Structure formats: C-alpha cells, structure tokens
Amino acid sequence: MWRYLAGVASALFLVTAGFLIWTGLASRDEHIPPPPVLAQAFAAPVATAPVAVDAPQATEQTREQKRFSRSDHNKDGKIDRDEYLAARRRNFAKLDSNGDGKLSFDEYAVKGEAKFAAADADRSGALDPQEFATTRVVRKARPRCPPAGQAAPAATDSGEDNG
Structure with missing residues (x-):
C-alpha cells in the first residue's frame, strides 16, 4: 500500500514541478527571433501586382x-x-429519349446502365471490388488560394435546379 502512496506522491511532485517550470519560462519577456529566411521575407515588400486589402465577398x-x-x-x-x-x-x-412524355425506368437509368457496362471489364454481369472502384465520381479539386500574382476566379452558382 505504501508503494502506491509513494508513487502517487512522486507523480504529483513531478506534475507540480513541471507546471512551475513551464509557467516560469512562459512569464519571461524574451521573444524568439524569426529564422533569417522569414525575417528577409517580411522585411522587404515584394514587387507584385497590387492586392485588394478588402476583397469583396459574395454574400448569401x-x-x-x-x-x-x-x-x-x-x-x-x-x-x-x-x-x-x-x-x-x-x-x-x-x-425522355423517345419523346413520348413518359419516363420509363430504362430512360431514367440509361446513364447508370452505361456506367455499369463500362465498369464491367470482364463482362460477367457483376462488379468485383476493382471494377466497382472505377465507378467512383471524380470531382475536380478547386484550388484554395490562387497562384501568386493572379486574381481568384469568380465563384459562380452553376446550379440551374431552381428548387
């Protein structure tokens, strides 16, 4: 029992000592200088195209x-x-490919059937995991920031669903 008490007391002592050392180091007013590469980058402004400080944002x-x-x-x-x-x-x-004003399941699923047929490489009528992986929708990644010196492309709402 005394071993557990000694272990708990030593753990509390180490945590308290670490906290006191950490707060002592944090209270100092010494600042670490930036690395020389960063200091040079921020010291002289780079001659580039002017960037709008308050770029207009599209509101809802x-x-x-x-x-x-x-x-x-x-x-x-x-x-x-x-x-x-x-x-x-x-x-x-x-x-409505036949123009009869009615949408049959075959007309509705034509893209899905074509995608399945293209993915079914061995023509077995079923997709194995590798074939199924080819049906994944690949979306084009949008860059988060424009390259240096270029303006950001205007964001458009291309959906014409209207509802």
Missing part, C-alpha cells in the same frame, strides 16, 4: 439575387410557374 443575398436573375427569364421581377419549372423540363426532355 447576392448569390440569391444571381440565382433569381437566372431563373427570371422574362426579367419582369417575378418567377412564374413556367420559369420555375423550366430547368426541370429541360432535364426531363434530355432523359
């Missing part, structure tokens, strides 16, 4: 205004039912 309101403007085809300041459903009608027309 301006995004909605742009989306509204794209949907208001006759520019009367109102979106009627036909304007609201126009994008959906275009998408439906693309899927």
Whole structure:
C-alpha cells in the first residue's frame, strides 16, 4: 500500500514541478527571433501586382439575387410557374429519349446502365471490388488560394435546379 502512496506522491511532485517550470519560462519577456529566411521575407515588400486589402465577398443575398436573375427569364421581377419549372423540363426532355412524355425506368437509368457496362471489364454481369472502384465520381479539386500574382476566379452558382 505504501508503494502506491509513494508513487502517487512522486507523480504529483513531478506534475507540480513541471507546471512551475513551464509557467516560469512562459512569464519571461524574451521573444524568439524569426529564422533569417522569414525575417528577409517580411522585411522587404515584394514587387507584385497590387492586392485588394478588402476583397469583396459574395454574400448569401447576392448569390440569391444571381440565382433569381437566372431563373427570371422574362426579367419582369417575378418567377412564374413556367420559369420555375423550366430547368426541370429541360432535364426531363434530355432523359425522355423517345419523346413520348413518359419516363420509363430504362430512360431514367440509361446513364447508370452505361456506367455499369463500362465498369464491367470482364463482362460477367457483376462488379468485383476493382471494377466497382472505377465507378467512383471524380470531382475536380478547386484550388484554395490562387497562384501568386493572379486574381481568384469568380465563384459562380452553376446550379440551374431552381428548387
């Protein structure tokens, strides 16, 4: 029992000593100078194209205004039912390959069937893990920051779903 008490006491002593040393070092007013490479980088300004200090940011309101403007085809300041459903009608027309005004499952799933057929390399009618991995959607990564000296591309809301 005394061994456990001695162990706990020594652990408390070490934690207290470490805390006191840490606070003593933190209270000093000494500052560590930056490495020479960083000091040179911040010392002289680089001659590049001027960068706007307060770059305008698109607010949610301006995004909605742009989306509204794209949907208001006759520019009367109102979106009627036909304007609201126009994008959906275009998408439906693309899927309705025989033009009968009805969407069969085969018309709806044509892209999925083509993707499955392309992935099924051994034509077995089933996808193994390697074949299934080829069906993954690959999205183009957007750069977080523009390259030095170039302006950032304007962000656009390319969705025309209108709903």
